[in-house]
Amino acid sequence: MTGRIEADKLTKRFRKTEAVRGIDLDIAPGEIYGLIGPDSAGKTTTIRMLAGVMKPTAGSARVSGLDTSRQAEQLREQVGYMAQRFSLYGDLSVRENIEFYADIFGVRGADREERIKRLLRFARLEEFEKRDAGVLSGGMKKKLGLACALIHQPKVLFLDEPTNGVDPISRREFWDILSDLHIRGVTIFISTAYMDEAERCSRVGLMYRGEIIRQGTPDSLRQLVKGDLLAIVTNDLQIAEATVAKMDGIVEMQVYGDRLHVFVDDAATRLPQIQAALIAAGARVDQIRPAMPHLQEAFISLISQEHDRRPPTADHR
C-alpha cells in the first residue's frame, strides 16, 4: 500500500470551468509517473488534489491507502510536494530554509544534522549553505526546494513542473537526484513540459482538457502515432511546407527548427514522391529520411488529433 497512488473519478470544478474531469489513476509504488499535456490541461489541479492541498469536487484519491481529503493530516508524513510556484524564504539562508522544514516536520535528534548534511550534499548545495536563498540561481533554488520537500523522507513525491525555466545542466542534476530517489523506491509523480524528461518516466499520462487521454510507457505512446515519420532538411521551409501540404498521403506536418517532420501513410512510397515534388518546386533537399518519432512528435500529434475530434468549447479554456 505504501507508495501507491490511486484516483477514482477525481474531479475538480471551479466556478465556470471543469478543470479535472473524473480521472482514474493507479500508480504502483516506486514508479516515476510523468504527467504531460498543454498548459491549462489540469495538471496542476490534479497534483494539488493528489498532494492533499485542494479538495476534489467529486471522486476521491488515495495515496499510500490514505484518502487525500479526509486523511490529509496523516498523509503529510508520507508525501513530499513541490508546487509549481514553489518558492523559498528568500531572506533565510539555504541551511535555515532546510532547518525550518526540519522543525515543522519534527525532524529532531541525532538524525537531524545527518539528514540535513546529506540533503545539502545530495542537492550539491554544501558550499552555499550560508547564502540567502533569494540570491541563488533558478536551478539551485529548485534543488533547494526539493531538498526541503525531502527532509521528512516521504514515500511519495509530487513535483509540479519542477524544472520549468531551468538550464539543461541543472535539469540533468535535478533528474540525477530523482533517479537516486527512484532507486530507493520513492514513488515520483511529476508534471513536466519537457519531453526529454517524460522519456525518463516509467509511465506517462497525457492530459488534455481535464482528462487523461492516453497513458502508458513512453514507448507505447510513441507507437500510437499514426503513420511513418519522415524528417526533411531543406533550404526553404516555406516552399517545402506549402508543397507537401497539397500532396496525398500526408497525415500531419510539424516544423522543427530547420527541419520538417512529415507523418505519411507509408514511408516507402511517399519518400520518393515528396523528394521529387520538392525539387520540382525549387527547394533544395539536403536530407530526407525515415525517423523514429520522439515523444515530442507523439505528444503534438495526439493532442491535435484530440483537438480535431472535439474542438474546445467556450467553457473550457
Next chain:
Amino acid sequence: MLRMILNLAWKELVQLIRDRVLLAFLIVAPAIQLVLIAEATGAGIRGIRLAVWDQDKSALSHDVVTALENANTFRLTHRAQSYEEIEDLIRQGTVGAAAIIPPDFSRDASRPGSSGVLLVILDATNIIKAKSLVGVLDGVVAALVEREFAALGSADRRGGIELRVEMAFNPTLNIRWTTLITQLGFITYQIVLVVAAVGFVRERELGTLEQLAVTPISRLELMLGKGLMALGLGLLNLFLLYLVLILGFDIPMRGSFALFVFLGILFTITEISVGTLVSVMTTSQQQAILMVFLLAMLEVTFSGYLVPTENMPMFMQVFANFSPLQHFSAILRAIFLKGSTLLMLTHHVLPLVALTLVTTGVAWFLFSRAEW
C-alpha cells in the same frame, strides 16, 4: 517623446481601471473620508454629561443652569452637594464637565465692581474636546450676560458673570499630553495591523503558503504562530513608546502599568485579528496594504483623534463604538492622565473585549476555511 509618455500613461490608466480594488480605494475611499470628516465636524459637541453644584439657588443661578442645558452641548445628569462629590464625578469619568456656582453668586453678579464667579471644571484628557467646550461656555455666558444685564444700560456698570474654567488632569492644556498618548495607540495600531495583514498574503504571493499546507502545521498553529510574532511586536512597541512618553516628554502615568499592559494586549489581539481578516480576503500584499490604509482612515476618523467622538452625528457615534482604536485611545488617556481603574473604564473595556472576541472568532472562521 510626448507620444511615448502618452502611450505609457494610457497603459497605466487601462491597468488602473482593470484593477477594481485599487480603483475603489483610490476614488471611493477618499470621498468617504472627506464626507465622514465633514459630518463629524459639522455637528458640534453634544451630550457631554454635566454635574452642577448650585450653592446659590437664586433666579440667576437657575438661569445659568438652564442656559447650560439649553446649549445642547451639555446634558445635566448630576446635582452635586459638595466639592468632593464633584471631584469624584470628574475623576471617575462619570461626567465630562462640572459647574460650581458659589453661594453669593447672584449678589456678586449684581453688585457694581464685582462679578459672580461661575467655576466650570472640564475633563481635559482630550484637549481638542476641552478646547471646544471652552468656546461653547464662553458663548453661553456671553449670551446670558447680554440678556440679563444689557437692559440696564452701560451706564449702570454692574458686575455680571465671570467664567472661570479649570482643566482637570491636564491643567496647562498641554497639547502634547493628549496627542502623544493618542499617538501611542495609533502607532501601535498601524504597526500591528500592517504586520498581521501582510502575514499570510505575503506567503501566498510568494508561494510558500502552499508549501506550508503540505506540512504537519495545522491552520490553528499557523494563525497563532504568526499572531504571536505580531503580538510581541505590538507589545514591544507599546513599551518603547511608553518609555518615550514618560522619560522624553514628562507625561504623567497616574494609573496602573499592569492595566495598561493588559488592555494593550487585548487591543493588539483585536488588531491582529482584523489584520488576519484582511490577509484572508486579499490576494496580494498591495491589496492588503490598501485595505489597511482604508481601515486606518476610518479608524482615525472614528477614534476621535481628529474630531472628538462627541462632536460626531449620532450615526457616526454608533459606528465609533465599533472602532477598537477609539476605545483604546480613550482608555490610554484615562489611565495616563486620570489614573482610571478597570472599574472606571468598563464602558470602554467591555466593548473592547467584545470586539476582540468577535474579530478573533470571525478571523479564525474564515482562516480555517480559506483555500490556499
